[in-house]
Each structure stands twice: as structure tokens, then as C-alpha cells.
Amino acid sequence: MILATAEVSAKPFGYLDTETNRTFVPLRYLSEHFQCEVIWDAEQQKIFLSREDMDIALTVGQHQVIVNGELHALDGVPFIDQDVTYVPLRFIGQHLQISLEWEAGTQAVVVQDQYRTFRLPIIQRGSLNGRKAIELTEKTFIVGSKQIRSHVLAIDLLNPGVQVTVGLARDKVGQVAELKQIADTNQAVAAVNGTFFDAYTDGDIQIPYGFIVSNGELVHPSTEKRSVLVVGPNTDLEIVSGDVFPARLQQGAVTAAIQAGPRLLTDGKITVNPEAEGFRDPKILTNSGARTALGITDEHYLLLVTTPAATIPELAEWMQKAGAVQAMNLDGGASSGLYYESSYITKPGRPISNALLIQYSDPEAD
Template identity: 50%
Template sequence: MRIRKVGLAAVTAALLTMAAVSPAAAEAKAKTYGYLDPASGQTFVPIRFFSEQSGASVAWDGTAKQVTIVRDDVQVKLGVSRKTAEVNGEKRELSASPFTDEGVAYVPLRFVAEALGMNAKWNSSLASVELRRENGVAKLPIIERGSKAAVREPFERQTRSFRVGSRTIEAELLYVSLLAPRVDLSVALAGGEVGKTEELKAIANRVGGTAAVNGTFFDAYTDSALKNPYGYVASGGDIVWKASGDKRTVFLFDANDNVEFVNGADFPERFGRGDVEGALQAGPRLVRDGKVELNVEDEGFKDPKILTGGGARTAIGVTRDHRLVLATVPGATIPQLAEIMRQAGALQAMNLDGGASSGLYYDGKYVTKPGRPIGNALVVSE
């Protein structure tokens, strides 16, 4: 599936895809996302996005199939399948009509955002739109209209062979839909404390996880009882281990499971925005915007195991249709791992701890069993 980059106007019209949600749907806690309509090239967003994120008042008339959005002194009225709208009583032409999908009303982002005087932009690296607010930025994942299958299926397990140069490398993959209603991400610490170690399966089971993958590098070879992480670790909205000045890539997510990959040096500022729920620092970065990108030495790596050597690896990435990619391979160099993640469909990807730490757990059993207890893990719960 491909999501095309669109201009601010198209994004704004798309963010206006408002969602009318029934009480039953609200109780299901379905995650909010918008659509890119290939036919019109515009982005549409659900009504609830405006009521929840912009401070606007949103009223839905189910009989007339019309929505009214009010923000400050501006009133916007739009109707499903209607090519005209009203802004403070004045008629305006629309290039694309609002529509409903499974009981949710969607409106063109650009039109609504411009009418309300709001700042919305397209973020190609996250396949999402961002709505600037006084107290921060609201993000909304965007998928191509007609691609609901990626939303309905929470998990997809694959064993695939990848042709990388002259080699064929088999990888274990687990795709996780970040838009599936009950999927939730968390960072879990071994034994619930920094410095302890525990079997990956035990970590997942203790926090009720359906799937889990090993996390950061840690001091696995020390004789001390404490085996501390190398790099930032955030869990439950708090930084539980600091690594100031470290440039290695950080994987992070917010309470709505919107994920990002940021440079370690930028992480303190990013965390300061107040919406980071969990984070794991490892690296190096493997894929950026759908292309292999390696700056291993720039991230501060000096170990030959990362620079030139091969071995068991674990990687994490995200696709354009907002599916997390968890991967393990029995033996690969970092450049080979990067190519595997690119071929697996990752828009962004990074390396996690590997070697004897490399592990993937899913549905009650190991897909790849680690050769030792580990310090922390990314856990996926339903």
C-alpha cells in the first residue's frame, strides 16, 4: 500500500474528515485515524478529532447527516455526500464530499482547518497529519481509503526469506496493527525494576502481553547483580533510565500508540513535550522514509559486532499503514538487517539489542528464544 505525500491544502482538507461516533463505538474505544482518498488526493478526518484535539464544539445531526463545527466565532456546516458547505452562513464549494464509514463521518481536512484558522500539516515520515495547538501537537495516523484490513487484523505472523546481496536470510516477522482497537504498547522492566533481568516470556506474561520483543542493550556481562541498560528507557510516561548526550536512535510512542524514531540527542527535548508514554534507545537507525540509512559511527557505535560483524539480530520498524514490524534473524550484519527491514515494508526502522538477547514472543510461545534473561522489553497487549 502506498500513501502519497500531499500538500498542506490537501492535508487540511483531509483533517476535516470528522467522525460521528455512536455510544457503542465510543465504548469500544476504537482508535482514531483518517483517510487519504486516492480519487481526490485529499485527506479526511473523523469529527471526533476536532472535538477532542482542537477545542472545537462538534454537533452531529444523524437525521440530516450534517455536522456543525464551532470554534470561537466561526461556524462550519458540512453534509455527507454534499459538495457545498457553509462558513458562518456563507456557501462554499467543496472539491470532495464528506462521507461516512462504519458509522463514522469524515470531512475534508483542508477545508475545515482553513475555515477554523487552524494549522495542520502532513508528516511524511510518520504517515500522519499534525494539528498545531497552543499546548502542543495532535497527531492523527492516515491510511489509504480502502485499506481497512490492516486495521481489523491485530497480528500477522510470517517467516520469510529475503534475498540480500548474494545471501538468502530467513527472518521471523510479527506485524502489529497500531490502529486495531485493543492493541496497546508498553515498555516493561525485568522484575519491574531497572537493573534486574528476567526471561522475555516471563516479562510478557507478568504484564499480560500477547507479544514481546527484547529492548535495549544492557550490561549483560558484569559480575554485579545490577545489569543496567545502555541508553534511555521510558515506561509509564516516566524516564526510568537516563543516557544524556547519547546519539543512538530512540523508539518512542505516546498513549495512542503513535510511534516515532528520534536521535538520542534530541530525546530530552522530545520527551519534554509531555506525551511520551514509553521509549527504548538502542540503534543504529536502519531505515528512514522507506530507504536504507546507516550512520553507525555517527551514532557513537565502536563495537565491531555492530560496525562489521554478523550475528543474531532484532529490529523494530513501522510501515506506512501503521503496522509495527518486529523482526528477528539468526545471523546478519547491520547493513543486511537494514535491507531486510526495507524489504519487509518498514517506513522507519532501527536495530535493538541482539546476540543472545535477541528474542520474539507471541501467542504464548517463543518465536525466537533469547539465550539469556534480558533487562527490558517492548510488550504488545490486547
């Protein structure tokens, strides 16, 4: 018998088994995030979990499970998928005193004990095949009586080679640089413009507006109510209000964040309310113009979008038609830009303050 710790996968996510309506989690997730001791017996396909005074023994493919010496039955059996072992989350969570809360809007489970909270993305079992790490397309949707054409970059947030971060122009708050320069300096394969900033000042310093977190560090504070994209350590994304973000930041596990707004979609519904977020400029409230937006789909893709002319409500409807369930606006107008694989897809008309960046390393490359 060979005993070994659980296998390692780069980004944890759960599987939803639609036949049993049960969610399964990789063993590594429990061992790394909730300090469970995990032993994997490869010869007998057995799993041993322990935490404090709780011991659980499971076997791949079997309904029987032993908890502190007592026999129990599982509705869904442990299984192996692509060399990763998955166990039923709810049963394990109940016995390890880990609370679970389903978030329909993000298609994730919030997993929490008395010490920490994590968001675990969930996909249907079997849906991982055929996903592309990054894909550029051009899409046109009819919004009202208007055809709106947009460039769309779809990024697979579950891909172990994908990282989402934020870069500053010349690595300093208040500086500006070309979008290409920000991307190349940070070795990013893709980038879009980020927060609003003081683009019309005559001075050398052009201060950004809104929260910015880069490399886990709050580099620019804010008191704005505007929407914030929050990036977690496993490239889990969420959009929160500026009022909520300080508390979210205090909870930790924020690797990057960028504040812009207004919010476009919440849980698949159009929720445009720029006045409530503190916007007063007609460029946001009523006018049509070049736009940049980001969206998150229920299949855990990040959509980066640029379009030459749309109002904010039109942009929200366009993002909804594109499949986003969460979405927010970024800086636009002459700042609107999309950069991918060393080329501009949409070239900004001016240097910008900061950018949302996509870094990618092919996990199958030598």
C-alpha cells in the same frame, strides 16, 4: 431532530480519498484533540462545529458548507464509514486555525494549533478491510549473496485493540528476567527484547543503556545519541535520534520509549551510520550475529523481527525488502528474542533488562 455529540472511535486516523486527493478526519479527533464543540444531527445527517468565534455547518454527502453564515463549497464531501463520520481536514483546519503538515516518511499528517501537536496516521480509503491485528510469518530475502531467514511479527497499529508499551524486568530498572516473564507480567501477547544493558556484570544490578519510558514515565535517562522508538497515546510511532528525544519528551504525549539503535531505515532509505550514533563495538560495526529489529511500514504496521545471523547493513537491507520505511536495531546476540502467544519464536540465551511489549484485546470480543 435528535442532537448528539460525535460518535466515538478508539483510534483516530485519516482517510486519503485518491479521487479528490483530500484527507478526511473523524469528528471525534477534532472534538477531543482541539477542543471543538461538535454536534451531530443524525436525522438530517448534519454536522455542526464550533471553536471560539468560528461556526461551521456541514452535511454528509453535500459539497455546500456554511462558515459563520457564509456559503462555501467543498472539493470533498463528508461521509460515514463504519458508523464514523469523516470531514475534510484541510478545509476544517484552515477555518479553525489548525496547521497541517504532511509527513511522507510516516504517512501521517502533523496537526497543530498554538497549544498542542498531534500526528494523525493516514491510509487510503477502503484499505482498512482485511487487516489482521497480529500476524506471524517467516520470510527469507536474498541480501547480497546471502539468504537471510527471519521471523516477522506484523502488528496493525490502527487496530483499536492494539497497544505498544515497554516493560521492565521485575518492574525495576537494573533487574533482569526472562522475556516470557516480562511479557506475562504485563499481560502482553507479544514481546521482543529492548535496549542494550550491562549483561556481563557480575553484580546483581545490570543497568540498561539508553532512554526508557514506561507507562508515560521516564524511568531511565540517557545522554546517548542512539536512535529512540517513541510511542504516542494513539499508538502512533516514530523513530528519533537521542539528541532530539529530550525535546520530544518535553512536548508531552509520550507513553513509551526505548533507545537502542543504530537506525536502519529513514523514509524507506538505508541510513546506517552506527559511528555517528556513538557505537564502537565490532559486534555492531562489522560482525554478523543474531539480531532483533523493529520497523514501521507506510501502511501503519509495526514489524518485530529476529534473525539468526546478519550484519547491521544486511539487517537494514532485509528490513527494506520486508516493506519497512522506518527501522532501527535493538539489542541482539544472546539477548535476541521474540515471544508470541505464550511461546518463544526466538528464545533469548540469557535474561534481559527490558522489552518492547504488544498488548491486545479483541475489540469485537464480548
